[in-house]
Amino acid sequence: MIGKYALRLASLGYLAVLLVAPVGFVFWRTFEHGVGPAWDAVTTPDALHALKVTLILTAIAVPANTVFGVLCALAIVRHRYPGAGIVNAVVDLPLALSPVVAGVALLLLYGRGRWLGGHGIVFALPGMVLATIFVSLPFVVREVVPVLREIGTEQEQAAATLGASGFQTFLRVTWPAIRWATAYGVVLTTARALGEFGAVSVVSGRLVGQTESLTLYIQDRYVSFDTTGAYAAAVVLALLAMVTLILMTRLKPKEGTQ
Amino acid sequence: MAANAGTVPAAPGARRSLAPGLSIGLSTLYLSLIVLLPLAALSWRAHGWGAVSTPQAVAALRLTLGLSVAVALVNAVFGTAIAWTLVRDRFVGQGFVNALVDLPFALPTIVAGLTLLALYGPKSPVGINAAFTRWGLLLALLFVTLPFVVRTVQPVLFELDREMEDAAASLGAGRVTTFLRIILPSILPAILSGVALAFARAVGEFGAVVLISGNLPFKTEVVSVYVLGRLESNDSGGAAAASVVILLISFGVLLAIGGLRRWVTRHDR
Numbered sequence: 001m002i003g004k005y006a007l008r009l010a011s012l013g014y015l016a017v018l019l020v021a022p023v024g025f026v027f028w029r030t031f032e033h034g035v036g037p038a039w040d041a042v043t044t045p046d047a048l049h050a051l052k053v054t055l056i057l058t059a060i061a062v063p064a065n066t067v068f069g070v071l072c073a074l075a076i077v078r079h080r081y082p083g084a085g086i087v088n089a090v091v092d093l094p095l096a097l098s099p100v101v102a103g104v105a106l107l108l109l110y111g112r113g114r115w116l117g118g119h120g121i122v123f124a125l126p127g128m129v130l131a132t133i134f135v136s137l138p139f140v141v142r143e144v145v146p147v148l149r150e151i152g153t154e155q156e157q158a159a160a161t162l163g164a165s166g167f168q169t170f171l172r173v174t175w176p177a178i179r180w181a182t183a184y185g186v187v188l189t190t191a192r193a194l195g196e197f198g199a200v201s202v203v204s205g206r207l208v209g210q211t212e213s214l215t216l217y218i219q220d221r222y223v224s225f226d227t228t229g230a231y232a233a234a235v236v237l238a239l240l241a242m243v244t245l246i247l248m249t250r251l252k253p254k255e256g257t258q
Numbered sequence: 259m260a261a262n263a264g265t266v267p268a269a270p271g272a273r274r275s276l277a278p279g280l281s282i283g284l285s286t287l288y289l290s291l292i293v294l295l296p297l298a299a300l301s302w303r304a305h306g307w308g309a310v311s312t313p314q315a316v317a318a319l320r321l322t323l324g325l326s327v328a329v330a331l332v333n334a335v336f337g338t339a340i341a342w343t344l345v346r347d348r349f350v351g352q353g354f355v356n357a358l359v360d361l362p363f364a365l366p367t368i369v370a371g372l373t374l375l376a377l378y379g380p381k382s383p384v385g386i387n388a389a390f391t392r393w394g395l396l397l398a399l400l401f402v403t404l405p406f407v408v409r410t411v412q413p414v415l416f417e418l419d420r421e422m423e424d425a426a427a428s429l430g431a432g433r434v435t436t437f438l439r440i441i442l443p444s445i446l447p448a449i450l451s452g453v454a455l456a457f458a459r460a461v462g463e464f465g466a467v468v469l470i471s472g473n474l475p476f477k478t479e480v481v482s483v484y485v486l487g488r489l490e491s492n493d494s495g496g497a498a499a500a501s502v503v504i505l506l507i508s509f510g511v512l513l514a515i516g517g518l519r520r521w522v523t524r525h526d527r
Binding site: 004012029068083090097098101116219237 | 280281282284285286288289292293294295296297298299300302303336339340342343347349355356357358359360361362363364365366367368369372373374375376377378383397400401404433455458459461462463464465468469482483485486489494497498501504505508509511512516
């Protein structure tokens with residue numbers, strides 16, 4: 001019995017020291033002198049602009065990766081074609097790869113004077129969009145693929161036999177089966193896109209008030225000894241993360257239940 | 259039937275799902291533009307091999323790999339313990355703790371680093387200053403890798419048949435023996451695959467460590483920070499070379515996890 005409580009204490013203690021205490025402390029420091037100073041710190045023009053950049057990046061990357069994710073999952077599960085194995089392996093790579101490496105790779109392809117380079121991609125918003133898409137690419141694919149495998153093709157074949165077109169079959173049979181998995185993937189993609197730092201940091205050029213997303217703004221504020229500004233912006237992102245967390249818990253596929 | 263239903267060739271004339279050409283063509287094009295071509299450009303440009311054999315680069319690589327091994331070991335122990343607490347224990351607030359485990363996935367890495375620095379940094383209210391030390395790096399990496407082992411072990415532990423444990427206990431096995439002989443062999447593949455993911459994440463982590471590490475060459479400079487340093491010194495060949503090393507490590511870990519999964523499915527039957 002002592003062993004049981006020792007294990008519980010060790011597990012919860014580890015979580016408390018590593019997660020709860022640091023995050024809680026930043027919240028406490030931010031609202032130490034009331035909501036006013038924190039509100040002032042996140043409504044400066046630079047902070048608002050950074051928030052706007054982050055929201056633009058997310059608003060482009062999430063729909064793009066959702067459409068791609070569903071199409072790619074269909075391609076991986078439903079079709080056999082040369083290169084399917086490579087696609088399947090490469091889709092996972094952004095999960096394991098350092099975001100800095102992703103940024104450098106994009107810089108070397110789309111930078112000025114490179115293979116696909118041109119003015120206004122790197123060190124500007126389009127490059128940051130590419131970086132955000134890169135790092136948040138696998139989530140929808142990874143959630144939809146197992147569901148597609150599990151439902152099989154019998155119902156789709158039945159629909160086709162009854163004269164449904166490919167698009168009708170997708171809309172009436174396939175989509176209802178994968179929509180919750182897609183929704184969960186979208187939540188994960190959004191969380192990653194809102195919080196991306198490394199890849200965006202490499203390709204942005206970090207022009208304050210121009211190519212600075214909220215995560216870059218936090219680092220900029222901290223390095224400039226403006227901890228109030230850094231903490232307040234961090235709390236904004238942490239609150240968004242908590243909303244994500246609640247959605248994740250609600251949408252998560254339950255283990256062992258239908 | 260269900261197992262190979264996905265690979266049944268299309269009956270002539272029967273369009274089974276969204277036009278195959280569309281989904282294959284579009285997803286391949288997208289993947290090429292976003293992932294494959296940039297990585298090809300990276301490998302093409304990586305000619306500064308001297309950049310990865312300088313003492314500074316070697317020190318950064320050794321530090322990164324050493325830290326990642328430490329992170330993997332700590333996660334193997336505490337990740338399994340937390341998964342156990344969540345599945346086998348019962349206490350008030352368990353659902354909250356379960357949701358909390360996902361926090362490092364949801365929280366931006368720069369925020370994770372900032373919160374650790376606030377509590378365990380130079381202005382620490384508890385008198386611990388881990389800023390600009392390797393302990394700080396370890397702390398930051400443990401923060402961001404926390405969910406991997408918990409989330410891979412938890413479902414396996416949940417599905418585990420308890421009759422074997424009861425049988426072992428009735429035959430006189432102690433709790434430790436039961437764990438080592440009955441439970442551990444079943445959850446070991448899950449632990450290993452979580453540990454591998456945590457290791458890969460630790461090798462490439464940047465956001466969480468950039469503030470707390472101080473980026474002191476030979477002391478607290480990890481390899482992703484070294485890459486950025488090369489880039490800022492206008493040595494894109496060197497940055498690309500070091501990036502390729504990280505890329506190869508990540509790819510190796512992914513292959514290892516894939517191999518592990520295939521091995522487990524083969525031995526399950």
